[in-house]
Amino acid sequence: MRHITCTAVFVASLAFGTAAASAADYREKLASWLQLTQATETPGEETAVPAPSEAIATVLDEQDVMSVLGLRVRSSTGEDMGRIINVVVDGTGHVRAAVIDFGGFLGVGNRKIAVDWNALHFAPAGSKDDRITLELTRDQVKAAPEYKDGRPLVMLGTAESLQPSPSSE
Amino acid sequence: MPLQPSRRSQRGLDWFVFFVATVLTGFGPFVAVYLTSQHWTQLDIGLVLSIGGIASLLGQMPSGALVDAARSERVVAGLAIVATGASALALGLWPVSPVVQVASVVQAFAGCILGPAIAAISLGLVGHDGMGERLGRNARFASLGTGAGAAAMGASGYLIEDRAVFFVAAAFLIPALLALRLIEEKEVDPERAHGGVEGEPCLHHRAAPMATVIRHRTLLIFAGCVLLFQLANAAMLPLLGSILTMRSSQWATALIAVCVIVPQLIVALVSPWIGRSAQRIGRRPLLLLGIAVVSLRGILFASLSNPFLLVAVQLLDGIAAAVFTVLTPFIISDITRGTGRFNLSLGFVGTATGIGASLSTTLAGYASDHFGSPVAFLALAAIATAGVALVWSLMPETRPGTAKLSPPLTSAERIRQS
Numbered sequence: 001m002r003h004i005t006c007t008a009v010f011v012a013s014l015a016f017g018t019a020a021a022s023a024a025d026y027r028e029k030l031a032s033w034l035q036l037t038q039a040t041e042t043p044g045e046e047t048a049v050p051a052p053s054e055a056i057a058t059v060l061d062e063q064d065v066m067s068v069l070g071l072r073v074r075s076s077t078g079e080d081m082g083r084i085i086n087v088v089v090d091g092t093g094h095v096r097a098a099v100i101d102f103g104g105f106l107g108v109g110n111r112k113i114a115v116d117w118n119a120l121h122f123a124p125a126g127s128k129d130d131r132i133t134l135e136l137t138r139d140q141v142k143a144a145p146e147y148k149d150g151r152p153l154v155m156l157g158t159a160e161s162l163q164p165s166p167s168s169e
Numbered sequence: 170m171p172l173q174p175s176r177r178s179q180r181g182l183d184w185f186v187f188f189v190a191t192v193l194t195g196f197g198p199f200v201a202v203y204l205t206s207q208h209w210t211q212l213d214i215g216l217v218l219s220i221g222g223i224a225s226l227l228g229q230m231p232s233g234a235l236v237d238a239a240r241s242e243r244v245v246a247g248l249a250i251v252a253t254g255a256s257a258l259a260l261g262l263w264p265v266s267p268v269v270q271v272a273s274v275v276q277a278f279a280g281c282i283l284g285p286a287i288a289a290i291s292l293g294l295v296g297h298d299g300m301g302e303r304l305g306r307n308a309r310f311a312s313l314g315t316g317a318g319a320a321a322m323g324a325s326g327y328l329i330e331d332r333a334v335f336f337v338a339a340a341f342l343i344p345a346l347l348a349l350r351l352i353e354e355k356e357v358d359p360e361r362a363h364g365g366v367e368g369e370p371c372l373h374h375r376a377a378p379m380a381t382v383i384r385h386r387t388l389l390i391f392a393g394c395v396l397l398f399q400l401a402n403a404a405m406l407p408l409l410g411s412i413l414t415m416r417s418s419q420w421a422t423a424l425i426a427v428c429v430i431v432p433q434l435i436v437a438l439v440s441p442w443i444g445r446s447a448q449r450i451g452r453r454p455l456l457l458l459g460i461a462v463v464s465l466r467g468i469l470f471a472s473l474s475n476p477f478l479l480v481a482v483q484l485l486d487g488i489a490a491a492v493f494t495v496l497t498p499f500i501i502s503d504i505t506r507g508t509g510r511f512n513l514s515l516g517f518v519g520t521a522t523g524i525g526a527s528l529s530t531t532l533a534g535y536a537s538d539h540f541g542s543p544v545a546f547l548a549l550a551a552i553a554t555a556g557v558a559l560v561w562s563l564m565p566e567t568r569p570g571t572a573k574l575s576p577p578l579t580s581a582e583r584i585r586q587s
Contacts, residue, residue: 108425
């Protein structure tokens with residue numbers, strides 16, 4: 001049994017090593033990849049097929065963007081409102097709502113609730129976990145019907161957030 | 170004549186049960202939260218949980234057979250807990266799909282082995298006569314271990330980060346192995362551990378045929394009771410939690426926490442008493458009590474609306490949980506006495522448990538979506554009432570010395586059937 005414990009410790013130390021190494025030369029890799037895409041996109045052959053529109057790589061700093069899936073949402077008074085687990089778009093691709101996993105303790109009693117995307121505020125800086133604020137409180141959100149596939153979406157918002165989305169005009 | 174278990178071995182088993190429960194707490198709800206924080210979609214998380222669920226359902230009987238075939242329950246239990254710890258570590262280190270899938274399947278199989286292995290060590294250590302007392306202790310320590318694990322992992326997830334949960338879970342592997350070492354190998358009689366006949370050093374191939382054991386009438390009836398219990402019970406807490414979240418904002422989280430934690434404490438408190446009472450007055454009255462409590466709970470949940478009263482009713486869950494945690498291995502050890510198939514039968518009833526629990530949430534979810542939660546609770550109460558009827562009408566008392574039990578498989582019968 002002691003052998004197995006030793007092996008587990010060894011595997012763990014190996015994993016930490018590789019994780020540290022892979023982060024180091026990321027910038028270089030990115031630069032070479034950008035050159036590569038430019039090289040392949042230069043039109044050389046004359047064919048009947050219309051050339052695909054040129055691919056443009058845009059680099060955004062990680063301070064300026066974030067992946068919202070799994071991020072914590074707080075109310076304006078600082079209450080924990082749960083995590084964003086899904087994003088809902090309309091037919092034209094405009095983001096309409098975020099689905100948050102609300103409430104509960106140790107996986108018991110949590111409810112999936114859709115909130116208006118416009119009722120969410122994204123702080124530009126600060127710690128990643130506190131960047132998203134919802135204009136609603138727990139009290140306002142608690143009784144919302146649960147978000148389910150194949151059902152009409154009921155999303156909660158505030159009077160200010162209820163502006164029509166640009167696509168529906 | 171097997172040795173009497175020493176205090177040291179008994180203590181070792183106490184703490185092994187405790188730390189196994191602690192490590193296993195690291196899975197379950199924490200996996201979904203962690204993968205969500207790792208930007209996993211709900212679809213992928215659902216897939217991982219379903220695969221794990223199916224693996225732990227299918228793994229029950231093979232694991233039971235494996236434990237029955239083992240010559241050292243300690244080594245089997247040790248390997249299973251190491252595999253569990255390793256999958257916790259893998260989950261924490263590499264949250265990528267193939268690793269997570271494999272880790273959850275490995276954890277599911279290891280979990281299937283740990284239950285029967287602990288039951289086997291218990292039976293091998295104390296024999297049938299001390300089993301009630303021993304299982305009461307097991308339930309107490311498992312419940313305390315789950316509580317301690319949830320507290321430690323909840324705190325580390327909150328204070329450090331979500332993946333810290335899995336490193337904490339893996340770290341509890343070390344005290345688990347140390348506790349396992351305290352159990353004296355020579356005190357765990359391998360024949361007794363599998364429900365074999367004492368003093369008859371039967372080789373493994375002389376154990377009763379698998380099919381005969383599983384078709385044993387009392388075992389089938391008991392599996393039916395367990396299935397109905399799970400079908401009625403498993404969905405009640407999730408449904409209640411959802412209602413509490415809906416009705417009360419300020420107190421919701423605290424109330425749900427009480428609903429989860431306090432029944433665990435009740436299990437820790439009453440299990441030893443239940444084990445001793447089952448030895449003294451018999452299994453049947455307690456089994457009736459355990460399942461009747463579920464029926465009562467369903468009816469009360471359907472008729473009450475005050476959140477604080479609902480929480481009070483939920484405390485009854487502790488009694489039902491204690492009864493079934495202690496009595497399930499106890500009754501099976503009665504039924505399989507002399508067959509050498511104790512753990513296979515545990516796996517068989519474990520499969521019934523898994524099926525009942527997974528159908529329960531589906532059924533209750535459907536009922537509450539379409540007809541409202543009171544109807545869902547009444548439906549669950551009706552199922553529990555059917556369980557009471559089944560125990561009342563068909564389930565015999567399995568305590569040795571009571572005539573009602575259909576005769577256990579004797580050596581003569583085994584020879585005739587083979």
